[in-house]
Amino acid sequence: MSAKRSSINRPPTPDVDRDRENQEPTLQEIINIKMIESGEKERLKELLRERLIECGWRDEMKSLCRAYTRKKGRNNVTVDDLVHVITPKGRASVPDPVKAELLQRIRSFLASTAT
Amino acid sequence: MSSKINHHHQNDKTNGQIFPQPCPHLADFHARNGTKPFRAIQDCLHIKPPGGRAAIRRDSSEVPRCGVCGDSSCPRLYACMACAAVSCHVPPHSSHVAIHATKTSSACSHEIAVDVDRAELFCCACRDQVYDRDFDAAVVLAHTTSIIQSSKPENLRKRRRIDYRPWSPDLRERSLMVNNASPIDSMSSSNGDLPRGLRGLNNLGNTCFMNSVLQALFHTPPLRNYFLSDRHNRYYCQSKNGVRLCLACDLDTMFSAIFCGDRMPYSPAKFLYSWWRHASNLASYEQQDAHEFFISMLDGIHEKVEKDQHKPRRNGDCCIAHRVFSGILRSDVMCMACGFTSTTFDPCVDFSLDLEPNQGSSMKTSSTKTNHSCNCEADGMNSSQNCGISTLMGCLDRFTRPERLGSDQKFFCQQCQVRQESLKQMSIRKLPLVSCFHIKRFEHSSVRKMSRKVDRYLQFPLSLDMAPYLSSSILRSRFGNRFFPFDGDESNTLNEPSSEFELFAVVTHTGKLDAGHYVTYLRLSNKWYKCDDAWITEVNENTVRAAQGYMMFYVQKMLYYKASEKQGTS
Numbered sequence: 001m002s003a004k005r006s007s008i009n010r011p012p013t014p015d016v017d018r019d020r021e022n023q024e025p026t027l028q029e030i031i032n033i034k035m036i037e038s039g040e041k042e043r044l045k046e047l048l049r050e051r052l053i054e055c056g057w058r059d060e061m062k063s064l065c066r067a068y069t070r071k072k073g074r075n076n077v078t079v080d081d082l083v084h085v086i087t088p089k090g091r092a093s094v095p096d097p098v099k100a101e102l103l104q105r106i107r108s109f110l111a112s113t114a115t
Numbered sequence: 116m117s118s119k120i121n122h123h124h125q126n127d128k129t130n131g132q133i134f135p136q137p138c139p140h141l142a143d144f145h146a147r148n149g150t151k152p153f154r155a156i157q158d159c160l161h162i163k164p165p166g167g168r169a170a171i172r173r174d175s176s177e178v179p180r181c182g183v184c185g186d187s188s189c190p191r192l193y194a195c196m197a198c199a200a201v202s203c204h205v206p207p208h209s210s211h212v213a214i215h216a217t218k219t220s221s222a223c224s225h226e227i228a229v230d231v232d233r234a235e236l237f238c239c240a241c242r243d244q245v246y247d248r249d250f251d252a253a254v255v256l257a258h259t260t261s262i263i264q265s266s267k268p269e270n271l272r273k274r275r276r277i278d279y280r281p282w283s284p285d286l287r288e289r290s291l292m293v294n295n296a297s298p299i300d301s302m303s304s305s306n307g308d309l310p311r312g313l314r315g316l317n318n319l320g321n322t323c324f325m326n327s328v329l330q331a332l333f334h335t336p337p338l339r340n341y342f343l344s345d346r347h348n349r350y351y352c353q354s355k356n357g358v359r360l361c362l363a364c365d366l367d368t369m370f371s372a373i374f375c376g377d378r379m380p381y382s383p384a385k386f387l388y389s390w391w392r393h394a395s396n397l398a399s400y401e402q403q404d405a406h407e408f409f410i411s412m413l414d415g416i417h418e419k420v421e422k423d424q425h426k427p428r429r430n431g432d433c434c435i436a437h438r439v440f441s442g443i444l445r446s447d448v449m450c451m452a453c454g455f456t457s458t459t460f461d462p463c464v465d466f467s468l469d470l471e472p473n474q475g476s477s478m479k480t481s482s483t484k485t486n487h488s489c490n491c492e493a494d495g496m497n498s499s500q501n502c503g504i505s506t507l508m509g510c511l512d513r514f515t516r517p518e519r520l521g522s523d524q525k526f527f528c529q530q531c532q533v534r535q536e537s538l539k540q541m542s543i544r545k546l547p548l549v550s551c552f553h554i555k556r557f558e559h560s561s562v563r564k565m566s567r568k569v570d571r572y573l574q575f576p577l578s579l580d581m582a583p584y585l586s587s588s589i590l591r592s593r594f595g596n597r598f599f600p601f602d603g604d605e606s607n608t609l610n611e612p613s614s615e616f617e618l619f620a621v622v623t624h625t626g627k628l629d630a631g632h633y634v635t636y637l638r639l640s641n642k643w644y645k646c647d648d649a650w651i652t653e654v655n656e657n658t659v660r661a662a663q664g665y666m667m668f669y670v671q672k673m674l675y676y677k678a679s680e681k682q683g684t685s
Contacts, residue, residue, distance in 0.1 A: 028188070029187075029188075032187060032188050033178065033187070036178050036187075037178070042163065078241070078242055078243035078244075079237075079243055079244045080206045080242055080243070083206075084206070
């Protein structure tokens with residue numbers, strides 16, 4: 001018997017859920033993939049980032065996080081807590097013009113790739 | 116230079132940042148994986164220009180999906196550091212990455228993962244973000260490997276520093292002092308309650324622009340100390356160089372006159388005449404700009420310094436004016452196409468700041484970094500839109516924020532070899548001993564052939580921390596607040612001056628562009644004094660706060676003598 005091959009000591013390969021591959025991807029998934037592949041998702045993310053910084057939304061979220069952390073104590077707060085706390089406020093406070101602009105961009109993207 | 120006060124922090128402190136202790140799982144990961152545990156991740160770090168965001172991808176077109184549920188659209192996907200399995204984390208609904216972490220065995224730990232879109236470490240067992248210096252170093256390295264590193268410019272080579280040595284006079288020096296000097300009257304003399312060094316300046320014909328700046332300079336601690344300790348002796352200078360135009364000599368004369376104890380207003384006629392000879396284009400009895408005078412005066416002191424001193428303009432060592440006021444600004448221009456950054460360093464003697472143009476568009480409230488804060492509650496987006504008070508920190512934020520150079524200002528990128536749209540960002544490489552903030556209230560438009568004055572109120576703090584505007588802070592935030600010693604961080608922070616400043620003088624302007632009046636407010640022993648040409652009066656702090664600041668003078672906190680110290684002992 002030869003010495004064990006090093007391949008045996010390799011960490012386990014992640015399981016792939018076989019069932020999922022056979023299902024039809026939903027419309028949402030198709031759009032998502034198309035957006036990522038064309039790079040549009042990245043561009044939209046950058047645009048959104050820029051707009052949210054410009055209008056002070058990001059600073060607003062930062063100060064909410066700071067206030068929460070100060071209240072709870074720096075060592076008692078996790079990232080999950082912060083996300084949980086600011087998500088509803090954040091979603092509600094995105095300015096309407098920003099939403100409109102992004103929707104417009106998505107619409108024109110869909111129109112341009114509709115084949 | 117006095118030594119810096121040590122901070123007594125138990126945590127590891129590098130470059131002024133407190134570094135959090137690793138959680139036991141991260142420490143365990145380190146222990147298992149040797150000296151370069153994040154080596155494998157280096158190849159997967161992709162930096163996306165122009166923002167420079169770091170992401171983890173096995174190849175650049177990879178679409179990460181959760182290995183368990185196949186979802187690729189959830190906001191947080193984590194890749195396990197041990198086996199590269201990608202899982203999602205959507206608390207409180209499902210956390211496949213936490214499930215994955217349970218695969219940890221004695222042989223292999225699956226507890227540490229990395230956020231694929233943000234390049235941040237996550238401990239699945241603690242369910243919280245963790246920080247690691249080696250990882251951050253790898254991220255910063257990935258940022259900078261593609262960029263050609265320019266060599267450090269000439270003017271940044273560190274000069275040799277001498278250690279601080281305390282001094283007390285010996286017998287010979289003591290007798291010298293006693294025989295050749297006379298003691299200044301003590302505070303409790305008939306001078307009343309006005310501190311030493313306060314003396315009105317007569318207006319010689321629209322010279323309030325000069326009087327206001329002079330009052331501020333007389334009480335600029337390093338400048339005052341320099342002249343009062345006879346570092347520029349006018350008699351010696353004249354005997355050595357002959358009677359010639361020397362603004363420093365005239366300044367020395369004035370310091371003697373101002374601090375001698377005489378309370379009658381002083382007429383700075385000789386100085387005015389000398390300054391006219393220096394800045395002949397401004398020689399008239401018309402109203403002038405105080406800031407222009409300030410710059411011209413510093414320039415005059417610099418020019419007339421003895422040429423044989425062999426001190427080139429390096430780190431602002433050439434003359435007292437630059438030693439006090441000179442700082443270094445860093446300007447980064449980043450190409451939006453390839454990410455290549457071109458950096459230049461320029462000396463400056465003050466900071467000229469724009470007032471925000473329009474209150475309605477900006478929702479920025481003053482940052483929580485200062486001692487004071489904007490009084491309105493930031494509980495709703497709409498209400499904060501009306502809280503549009505301009506603050507000094509807001510102007511500094513504006514000064515250091517990245518500015519998109521428009522398509523008509525394309526910058527030639529050395530890497531792309533073509534003109535590209537770029538992003539420019541200013542930051543402060545070296546803070547001066549005294550920072551003078553000049554607010555651009557006078558707008559001159561050559562296009563419209565008109566000038567106007569911006570009267571909008573600006574709120575300014577009594578204490579100011581300039582740390583967020585330093586190059587080290589700006590660079591750090593550009594890379595996502597990584598723990599990494601950046602260019603600009605001195606290896607020995609003890610010798611670096613701190614970034615905390617105290618306000619000591621405010622030059623204010625009232626009136627119109629062509630017909631106005633300058634007044635200076637001075638802060639001495641924590642009391643405020645209004646210097647209106649020949650009239651000096653004590654005023655309330657609120658009066659100063661409400662005034663229209665045009666030039667604000669801040670000195671490094673360690674040079675600012677606190678209120679409790681009596682004048683005689685300082």
